[in-house]
Ligand SMILES: Cc1ncc(C[n+]2csc(CCOP(=O)(O)OP(=O)(O)O)c2C)c(N)n1
């Protein structure tokens with residue numbers, strides 16, 4: 001037992017959990033916490049909007065694999081975090097959000113919580129459906145155990161965000177703190193070890209398959225199982241397609257990589273999926289953007305689903321075999337049991353078919369001439385090292401990056417997959433750079449998305465976190481405009497961004513480098529320069545407002561009905 | 571095959587939850603039901619023999635797929651210790667209803683008293699124009715009594731919702 005204030009206990013707990021950075025904005029209800037953080041040795045990073053702070057913590061967590069911490073004051077501080085927390089929740093990212101709260105107990109006769117005090121918001125009620133768990137500290141002495149539980153919950157099982165609400169008095173008051181109590185949560189027992197019977201059945205199905213495909217999701221990356229996934233794929237000649245969250249599981253230049261699946265997946269993945277007889281889904285959740293209409297989703301395949309979250313089994317899609325366990329341990333077990341002579345079907349036919357498909361559609365959509373996003377992404381890949389991290393905005397820019405910037409290592413591509421949060425790119429890139437200061441970090445953004453969190457350029461300057469921002473500037477809410485162009489008779493309701501500021505001047509106003517490019521050559525030079533700069537570089541890339549993202553599976557269609565030009569639209 | 575919501579016929583399911591007995595748990599569970607579009611028909615809650623835990627009995631309409639999702643989603647909540655879909659065959663279920671019925675004349679009064687007798691209920695309050703019946707039993711018995719009383723004129727009605735326990739030994743906590 002040690003006597004200290006609640007705020008001191010919070011910082012002690014952060015240190016014990018190996019936290020080194022905290023992203024946030026202070027306020028009345030977190031003054032006590034910030035006062036202790038001030039000379040704690042932790043790096044406090046001042047964001048310019050709490051949404052940015054949450055995305056930074058999220059970007060940090062996705063890259064490092066350990067919880068990222070953000071903080072905000074009570075009321076509007078907490079509500080500003082909400083979009084960031086929901087983003088982390090949808091993509092199962094371990095973010096810890098600390099919110100200030102008004103006094104929960106009489107302090108100088110002011111007992112406030114529940115009385116609509118100044119800057120009071122029910123952040124517990126608000127964040128309940130978008131967190132894995134949340135806590136309101138009632139007494140300072142609970143802080144060590146609450147923090148232990150919070151970090152344990154965020155970073156085990158299916159990862160996810162946790163909110164800790166800290167009434168001001170619990171930060172201020174002193175108590176005897178017990179840091180030694182073990183974590184025990186009766187209703188929480190994540191399962192990691194796969195059931196051996198299910199493993200045997202999976203091995204059987206895979207060995208008997210003629211045309212197996214693996215669908216790898218974010219779960220593979222979260223459990224650091226990319227190596228095992230590729231090893232299994234190579235052992236049984238099973239190609240891998242990924243979800244947006246699974247991008248990077250297999251090097252996308254690998255002969256067994258089919259690229260992305262889904263609404264904006266590759267032609268190859270979307271068409272071949274229809275032919276598979278055994279689909280092995282590892283850590284993906286059959287989201288609607290990935291499957292297209294379920295009526296036409298690999299109709300002839302036996303489906304195996306591996307997920308650490310039992311509630312994902314059968315949620316969207318009924319499967320033939322399920323394994324609730326950690327992806328890495330499951331893949332290791334499967335690999336162990338498969339030997340070459342067990343593979344009863346000839347796979348070379350399937351392998352050849354895949355290579356033929358890949359050859360047929362290779363570079364089909366990468367056009368030369370002018371500033372075409374696919375071409376720019378291909379050029380970018382050539383310029384930057386393999387460990388370069390890419391973060392994205394949301395919209396066409398995101399899909400161009402996902403389709404045409406080939407990831408070759410896991411944890412090098414982060415994007416708001418589940419929630420599709422515009423504004424994720426820049427702050428997530430900053431968080432990623434804090435996690436990996438040694439590698440280049442590039443935010444591939446849209447002009448609309450960038451403007452939702454552009455103020456974090458100030459954070460990048462003040463905190464000395466240099467990144468490269470590439471704005472694919474179509475002066476449009478491009479993805480909205482694409483749908484209006486294809487399905488709403490070109491009626492561009494509210495999708496034109498005619499008022500966009502001069503991004504070069506805007507960058508300069510923040511004290512970062514700004515450059516506008518007019519050709520692929522200038523783009524290449526600007527990126528090269530950005531890589532050598534020790535301040536952030538914003539590259540404004542004016543592109544045609546009429547550019548569409550191809551391929552595309554129209555809403556309501558099956559994956560094999562993928563189209564890759566407007567003429568093919570039925 | 572994908573999970574079509576209306577693939578099978580809907581029926582009433584009774585779910586028993588053992589949950590942590592602390593503030594906010596009821597909100598959390600009901601909020602999850604709302605978010606995932608499950609409709610609660612009735613809900614009872616109270617402490618168990620161990621005051622750290624509360625028992626919730628929830629009846630919902632749905633099909634088997636929905637119950638599977640529902641139990642998995644509720645199991646995910648850390649405050650939920652155990653969820654069981656009760657099998658009606660080996661479960662005792664009880665509900666209490668308080669029914670205030672108009673008694674305009676002595677004929678109706680004696681008719682009602684007779685029905686209450688047959689249904690093994692109790693009359694727990696009498697006033698010049700009405701009386702209150704307490705009826706305990708399975709929900710369909712209560713439904714039947716209510717239907718029978720309707721012609722007399724039901725002034726007010728309060729039902730507790732179902733509470734239930736599995737027969738014999740069992741119900742060990744995880
Ligand atoms: C916060 C938020 N608001 C609205 C949307 C809907 N939306 C999806 S894509 C998009 C357009 C994005 O424009 P931009 O960032 O310029 O990217 P582009 O599609 O032009 O590449 C919009 C408005 C969203 N995803 N997120």
Ligand SMILES: [Mg+2]
Nearest residue numbers: 446447476478
């Ligand atoms: Mg745009």
